[in-house]
Amino acid sequence: MFSLPRTKSFNFGILVAVLEALSAIALIATSAFLISRASEQPPILYLMMAVVGVRALSLGRAFFRYVQRLVLHDATFTHVASIRPLVFEKYAALAPSKIAGSTGEQLARATDQVEELQNYPIRVFAPLVQAFAALSGTTLIIGIWFPESALANLLTAVLAFVLGQQLSMRLSSKSEALRSDLISSLRAELVEYAQSAELIEAYGWSARFKQRIHQIGSEIERLDSKAAWGIGANSSVFSLFAVVAASLSGYLAAPHLDSAPGYLLAVAVLTPLALFEFMAMAANTHASHARYAGAKKSLSKLMEMPVPHNVNLPSGGVSIEDFDELRASGSVSFEDRRVDINEFGLRRGEFVLISGKSGSGKSTLGYVLSSMYQLDGNFEINSKPADEFSLESRHALIGYCEQQAQLFPGTLAANLSISGIEDRLQQQAIIERLGLAEELSGRGGLDLELGGRGSGLSGGQAQRVAIARALLRGAKVLVLDEPTSGLDWDNALRLMRLLRELADSGIAIVLITHDPQLRSFADREFRIS
């Protein structure tokens, strides 16, 4: 799935790449033939073919190169574009389990990995095919008259290729993983230092950070200095082997000049020189291949990851419209831990605060209530098993707001439309109810453009947009996970008052928080341990 695009246009690109390699080889062979033969001063008519051939091949070479690069890139981009939805679909199937809830940096890496896939078709496969084509062409051209020369040339090329690959592989693959680990920890240390540099300097604690960063830097440099030998040797080995092959080819061809025309000696000597340009490119594919292989490995791992049973929710057909009460009791099992939920209950318009230590399972309970995790046990809505109701209507009934409000680039209206309600009057009504309309009226109201993750809004405003979205969809219950983290007290207070008002108007509120300061706003507290 992650290797080569299986399309006609990709195959066509590879064909053109082969033509490019063959033109390059034919060009130098024809040039050598042309001037060698010319020195025998035959009638010029004998040379006209070669003259035309040399010109055509030189044009062809550049032209084929241009076309193959365009076609191969186009085909590869299309290929990579088809993989993004697959990865996203997998993440969606896994959500909200640990992998789908990865940190921003992990997700950024997954994004990069999809991009890395284009390395293989363009930077690994195509150069290898070209080298093979060039090698075949050279062997054929020289081999017709001088089989021994052709064989020597073939062996030298293969030897150079293996040597070049070994050099870069031995020096990179072993240290590649170690190096990328070191770079990661270097980055982590740098982030830590840069984030808190003023404080660290003001408290006189900088020596420790600088020393650590310097130490990691030196380790990376030590690895790099070893690798530099390989990289340097790899790029110079081919120019040496090219001349070795040319010399061998000439040496072995010379004795056959009784039977073969003398002017072919120049062809036997010069043709290998062009071949080794392609061999060098082919042997230099290792770094690209390593990046591709790394990306392929982790993406395959992701795609093969079984979807845990607890995010696979059964869905009945009946729709549920109204909310009286719910009860949840049971457990959710993960690979490494189990979260027990003891008799959680919620009634219409009730405001319940869920507290507990980090890792105690507060968020898990939130996901259970909003039908993202399946509870092993008993989960009833309006005194009926929740599974009897359709998943869609349960999601609409019990809205969920993530810790960091998930807003997308686009207008405020577009973000609210995710609820399925695109009617601007209804949208306007809800943002007025939440106090957003007034605050944003000078900035375009519903037409305000939001950046990534709702940038342009304050943390409190972003949370209210997420609440608005859930309410628009018809939520009678709101589950909020740490909505006040990062808010100052004034804004936290404001949000709490709003939630209290919503509860008093009949919307049940489930507030997950580890801030004991918020207790006074809830009707009761449910501790999870």
Added chain:
Amino acid sequence: MRPFDPRLLKAAGQTRQFLAATVAIALVATVGTLGVAYSLTQFVVGIFVDDKPLDQMAIWLVWAVAAAALRALAHFLGELAGFRTARGIKAQFRLQAMDRIGSGSTGQSAGALSQLLGPGLDAIDGYFGKFLPQLVFAALVTPILIAVILVFDPISAISIIATLPLIPIFMVLIGLVTKDVQNEQLKATTALSAHFLEVLQGVTTLKIFGRIERQLQTLLTVANEQKLRTMKVLRLSFLSGFALELAASLSVALIAVQIGIRLVDGQMLLSVGLFVLLLAPEVYLPLRNVGAQFHNSQAGVLAVGEVLDLLEEKPSLSSEMAIDQGITVLVGPSGSGKTTRLRRLVSPDCAWVPQHLTLLTGTVLQNIAGFDDADRVLAETVLSEVGLEELDLEEALSNNLGVSGGQAQRLMIARALYRLRAKGLSVLLLDEPTSMLDEENQALIAKLISEIAGQGVRIAIATHQDSLINIADRVNTIEAARV
């Protein structure tokens, strides 16, 4: 974009030595190239034209291989020198940049800085190891080879000289056209990745709202639009590669043809013709390599430029200002410069609580007392003073893990108190120290600050909360910043 930042010569002394070494290496490599072409020509001509025996001519093949080995060695040493220089410069830049970051705000996010000083600096490897040597080669090897050809065969030399300028001119022209489009494309590619990242981050929300199917379609549409834009750019930027290849291979072809015609007419010897034919591609090779490496080098130039910009940036100077006895409160609308005022007062002789939540990765104890010897008893005392008795000194923390915002704020106050007591300092600066605390905790901290002031510590607080304004001995109001 410039291929070389002249500030490098000044900022990194190694660069000068490296360039000097590369010039010497380029000269040796040129000797090797000439040797290969000359020896191979002598061999072919000796056997084919002069009918000399193979064992007498084979020595020329040995010379050819020896010359090739010399050239390979020169290239090898050149790259090695380049990577070595790059390593030195990276280490130097990293240390200098850290000193710069520590000396005052840089206006760049921690993420951007760590990207620049971590993986970003790696772009210097390719720049020094691959690009700069080729640039020197292009400046040296190409003219020398042309001069040699000029001596042996002026006609070919003239046709090379005539085609050669076409390459840079064509490149510049295409470069001018593609530059804007290329930036556009970079933006498009970044936007595509960013979009993908956004939807991955929002996957839970999208799932709850039943939007997965629709998003799959959007992903394809967006990718297709970006592909069309990218291909438009690639068509142009591959054109520059096309121009290079075409100029190089076509002029070699033309030289071969006109040499061939002169040979037929008997106006030329094969020994000259073959020699020139072998040298002609080598004239273009460094230029083609510069072209091939140009794209990669840009990242290196960019990284060098960014680091140099960072190092040249002057940190805002901290000025010593007198702080009066008792408690001084700075008030004013947000953005009026309260934080900047307070920041200017920070010196080694004071304890400071910054505005942003700043917890370091480490234990509670390390966050209070630093990473060397700690006074556990004092640490326990300050923790209980800020009402955090429940925290365990050994509990692990990081910037957004472990404690709530309110707890983190009080922990930061405890950290300042520890420093105040351990070092016997007499100045305490607090920037919005209770913004995340409820009334009860605000009152606790206000009382604590009053007590500390009573012990003779001079205190300055930036705040907008009444609980702290009420305990002030004087209130300085800062007007909104003048624009």
